[in-house]
Amino acid sequence: MPEYKAWTYTHPGYPDCLSETKQPLPEQLKPTELEIHIKSAALNPVDIQLMNVSLWNILSRPKGVGCDFAGVVIKAGPEAGFKEGDEVFGLHMSQGKPGTVADVLIVDTATAPVLKKPSNWSWNQAAALPLVWLTAKTSIAAVEPYMTGSKVIAVLGGSSATGMYTVYLAKKRGWKVVTSCSGRNAEFVKSMGADEIIDYTNESVPEKVKAAGPDAIIDCVGGTECLGIAKRYVTIVGDKTSRLTMGGPATYLWTPRMVYRWLMGRLGWGEVYDCLMLEGRKDYLQEATELSLDKIVIDSTFKFDQLKEALERLNTGRARGKVIVEVDS
Numbered sequence: 001m002p003e004y005k006a007w008t009y010t011h012p013g014y015p016d017c018l019s020e021t022k023q024p025l026p027e028q029l030k031p032t033e034l035e036i037h038i039k040s041a042a043l044n045p046v047d048i049q050l051m052n053v054s055l056w057n058i059l060s061r062p063k064g065v066g067c068d069f070a071g072v073v074i075k076a077g078p079e080a081g082f083k084e085g086d087e088v089f090g091l092h093m094s095q096g097k098p099g100t101v102a103d104v105l106i107v108d109t110a111t112a113p114v115l116k117k118p119s120n121w122s123w124n125q126a127a128a129l130p131l132v133w134l135t136a137k138t139s140i141a142a143v144e145p146y147m148t149g150s151k152v153i154a155v156l157g158g159s160s161a162t163g164m165y166t167v168y169l170a171k172k173r174g175w176k177v178v179t180s181c182s183g184r185n186a187e188f189v190k191s192m193g194a195d196e197i198i199d200y201t202n203e204s205v206p207e208k209v210k211a212a213g214p215d216a217i218i219d220c221v222g223g224t225e226c227l228g229i230a231k232r233y234v235t236i237v238g239d240k241t242s243r244l245t246m247g248g249p250a251t252y253l254w255t256p257r258m259v260y261r262w263l264m265g266r267l268g269w270g271e272v273y274d275c276l277m278l279e280g281r282k283d284y285l286q287e288a289t290e291l292s293l294d295k296i297v298i299d300s301t302f303k304f305d306q307l308k309e310a311l312e313r314l315n316t317g318r319a320r321g322k323v324i325v326e327v328d329s
Contacts, residue, residue, distance in 0.1 A: 006102030008062035042068035064099025070126035089126035090114035136165035157220035297321030
């Protein structure tokens with residue numbers, strides 16, 4: 001049976017759980033599936049967080065690393081919308097299966113956003129965008145109906161990989177963008193569209209956000225310090241602040257106060273609160289192809305056999321832009 005190489009894990013405990021393995025290829029594709037030779041993949045904090053979730057790792061089957069990809073179609077099902085040789089990029093969110101840090105990936109276009117790669121984009125640039133762009137776009141869509149007053153948006157974590165595109169999309173809509181980041185990243189975040197910078201290293205973020213009077217807050221870093229300031233609060237992380245623990249909507253399961261906060265908002269008692277998961281919409285990702293190349297920010301690149309080093313760079317919390325694994329360079 002044909003095989004391909006992939007980084008996988010079957011038990012908890014980052015980084016020791018990781019190993020380079022051989023995985024079997026399916027004998028036949030579904031009508032909507034693609035077999036893709038991966039050129040580049042991007043890493044995200046969730047890759048590390050999932051390795052530390054004990055319940056997630058009860059199943060012994062190999063689980064992969066990465067969900068962003070760029071590569072070349074090897075085979076295509078008759079209803080997949082692509083053909084052999086097409087250069088594509090997209091997002092593979094089929095958790096529990098080998099991920100995108102692999103030399104081959106099977107993607108179902110019926111459920112995954114996949115597009116042709118713009119010809120002027122490198123493989124690394126194409127792999128850098130899907131997850132963070134779709135997360136930013138989903139967050140912007142969630143606050144848009146509430147931007148009816150001052151048209152001020154506060155973005156917590158404006159220099160993060162998702163935050164910078166949240167800033168960009170907010171400014172594109174003509175809103176005033178107030179964002180937090182460290183002083184060393186201030187000019188970079190301004191280049192993405194920020195109007196006002198709050199340096200969290202020496203200023204009170206809650207005080208500055210409150211003074212700005214935002215219609216909505218989009219939180220890309222986690223925590224609770226800016227709750228209750230705006231009528232709309234969207235977070236992609238939840239209340240947690242540790243980089244190594246799971247964030248996102250899953251935190252509702254073990255954080256009752258988040259559920260209470262969400263319910264009170266829906267009943268009209270307090271801010272309208274949501275901890276969001278991205279929407280894997282192809283039309284959302286299509287908008288990313290309009291970006292100028294200088295807005296696609298890559299922090300660092302690593303080879304396939306340097307995955308652990310790549311994850312360590314990501315885990316420092318100091319990466320500006322995406323950490324990329326060049327699977328086939």
